[in-house]
Every structure is written in structure tokens, then in C-alpha cells.
Amino acid sequence: MADSHAQDIDKHVRTYIIVFVSLMALTLVTVAVAFIEMPVWMAIAVALFIASVKGSLVACYFMHLISEKKLILVTLIFTVFFFVGLLLLPVFTHMDAIEL
Amino acid sequence: MDIPYVDAPRADTGLTNGKLGIWLFLASEVMLFGALFATYIILRTGSIDWPLGRDILNVPMATLNTIVLISSSVTMVMAWASLMRKDLGKFRLFMGLTVMFGFGFLIIKYFEYSAKLHHGLLPSTNNFLAIYFTLTGLHAIHVIGGMAVNAYLWGPGAKLWKTRPEWFTNRVEYAGLFWHFVDLVWIFLFPILYLL
Numbered sequence: 001m002a003d004s005h006a007q008d009i010d011k012h013v014r015t016y017i018i019v020f021v022s023l024m025a026l027t028l029v030t031v032a033v034a035f036i037e038m039p040v041w042m043a044i045a046v047a048l049f050i051a052s053v054k055g056s057l058v059a060c061y062f063m064h065l066i067s068e069k070k071l072i073l074v075t076l077i078f079t080v081f082f083f084v085g086l087l088l089l090p091v092f093t094h095m096d097a098i099e100l
Numbered sequence: 101m102d103i104p105y106v107d108a109p110r111a112d113t114g115l116t117n118g119k120l121g122i123w124l125f126l127a128s129e130v131m132l133f134g135a136l137f138a139t140y141i142i143l144r145t146g147s148i149d150w151p152l153g154r155d156i157l158n159v160p161m162a163t164l165n166t167i168v169l170i171s172s173s174v175t176m177v178m179a180w181a182s183l184m185r186k187d188l189g190k191f192r193l194f195m196g197l198t199v200m201f202g203f204g205f206l207i208i209k210y211f212e213y214s215a216k217l218h219h220g221l222l223p224s225t226n227n228f229l230a231i232y233f234t235l236t237g238l239h240a241i242h243v244i245g246g247m248a249v250n251a252y253l254w255g256p257g258a259k260l261w262k263t264r265p266e267w268f269t270n271r272v273e274y275a276g277l278f279w280h281f282v283d284l285v286w287i288f289l290f291p292i293l294y295l296l
Contacts, residue, residue: 034295046293074207079127086134090142
């Protein structure tokens with residue numbers, strides 16, 4: 001029992017190292033891509049896509065969300081919903097502009 | 101009186117109280133930073149002329165800080181894994197490194213801030229610098245808070261290991277969740293402020 005537990009942790013540690021190397025590589029990709037000439041909307045989309053991949057790696061593996069209990073995942077689904085709503089508020093203000 | 105469910109999960113939630121507590125706190129933190137990200141969007145979309153971050157800010161220093169913070173996340177999770185392997189010595193090593201990386205991050209940030217202030221680039225200069233100082237300042241406060249907790253767990257807090265090892269391991273896990281969150285916020289701040 002104790003042996004299988006230790007093996008589990010060894011497996012975890014190997015995953016952490018892989019995630020660490022991936023995060024480092026993606027950081028360099030983020031910087032490299034930022035210096036390539038492209039339209040602003042495309043630069044924003046690419047940068048946010050890479051940041052989302054990096055963020056997901058941190059959340060899933062370092063924060064163990066990939067094997068977390070349902071209650072926490074449900075709480076986070078609500079959080080994401082309200083977070084997206086918050087980010088869309090500026091867009092809604094443009095829809096409601098007063099015509100002069 | 102003993103605090104309930106510190107080392108064994110509650111039957112109804114399947115979680116220790118601390119685990120649920122830290123996640124609810126992180127959810128509130130998402131909304132705190134979310135409000136400032138929304139502010140950034142409204143300032144940027146409402147402005148006629150928005151400067152390119154890399155023309156004003158120091159990208160190599162920020163890249164180095166990203167590497168430092170990601171490294172600190174790995175040492176943090178290794179500190180927790182060391183406790184799972186019942187190795188307090190290794191825990192001390194990795195937790196010590198995590199605190200040192202935190203210091204490194206703040207020192208680099210200090211050089212960045214002082215260069216800006218030296219060149220007369222203040223929060224009052226323009227909206228870009230206002231949101232830059234607000235977001236990175238709030239983030240730096242989180243780094244300091246995380247470092248204080250990590251330093252406590254590395255030092256006097258580690259006494260708990262002798263009497264209640266599971267409880268101590270859980271405390272390290274919760275501190276780690278906060279620390280990874282701080283890393284996660286920086287992963288988004290870096291491209292948004294420095295590169296776009």
C-alpha cells in the first residue's frame with residue numbers, strides 16, 4: 001500500500017516536470033510570437049490562446065483540478081460564468097450607447 | 101476545541117473544510133482581478149491611442165519574472181509532494197526555494213518600477229500606466245501575502261508536522277493553491293500588459 005502510494009507521487013512528480021518544461025517553452029513562444037507582424041486582433045487572439053493553455057496546465061496539474069471533487073468543479077463553473085459576464089460588461093455598455 | 105475536518109474530509113462534501121474554503125476564496129479573487137481586467141478592456145476599447153506595452157515596459161525583465169514565478173510554482177508543488185513522501189528535509193528545501201523565488205520576483209519588479217518612476221512614468225501619466233501599476237501592484241501584494249504564508253509554513257508553522265502531519269500537509273496544499281493562482285494571474289498579466 002505504502003509502495004503504491006509512493007509510486008503515485010513519483011508519477012505526479014514526473015508530470016510536474018513535464019508541465020514545467022511545457023510552461024517554459026510556451027513562455028518563450030508567447031514572447032517570440034509577439035514580435036511577429038500581424039493584425040492587432042490576431043495578436044490578441046494568439047497571446048490569449050497561449051496564456052489559456054498555460055493557465056489550464058497550471059490549474060489542471062499544479063492545482064490538481066484534473067482529479068478534483070465535483071463540488072469544487074461546480075463552484076468554478078459558476079465562477080467562470082460570472083467572470084465571463086464581468087468581462088462582457090464593457091461590450092454591453094457599447095450596445096447601450098446614447099445616440100446624439 | 102478541535103477544528104473539525106482539518107485532516108479528514110467531510111462526508112457530505114468529500115472535502116476538508118480548508119480545501120473548500122481556499123477554493124471559495126480563490127473564486128472571489130477571480131472576481132477581484134476580473135473587475136480590473138474589465139476595467140482594462142473598457143479603458144483600451146474607449147481610447148483613441150493605446151500605447152504598445154513593449155514600447156514602454158521592459159519585456160526581458162518581465163519574461164525573466166515569468167520564468168521565476170513558474171519555477172516557484174514547481175518548487176511549491178514539489179514541497180507538497182515531499183510531505184506526501186514524508187520527507188520534511190526536502191519540504192524545507194523546496195519551500196525555501198519557493199520563498200526565494202518570490203523574493204526574486206519582487207526584486208525584479210522593484211527595478212522595473214523604479215526605472216519607470218525615474219523616467220517620470222507615473223500612474224497619473226496615462227490610462228495605460230494607471231492600469232499597469234494597479235494590476236501589477238495588486239499582483240505584487242498577492243506575492244507578498246503568499247510569501248508570508250509560505251515563510252510561516254517553512255519556519256514556525258512546520259512544528260505541526262510532528263503532531264498532526266496530515267493537517268500540516270493539507271495546509272501546505274492550500275498555501276500552494278493560492279501560490280499557483282498568483283502564478284496563473286501573472287501568466288495572463290504578462291502578455292496583456294507587456295506584449296499586446
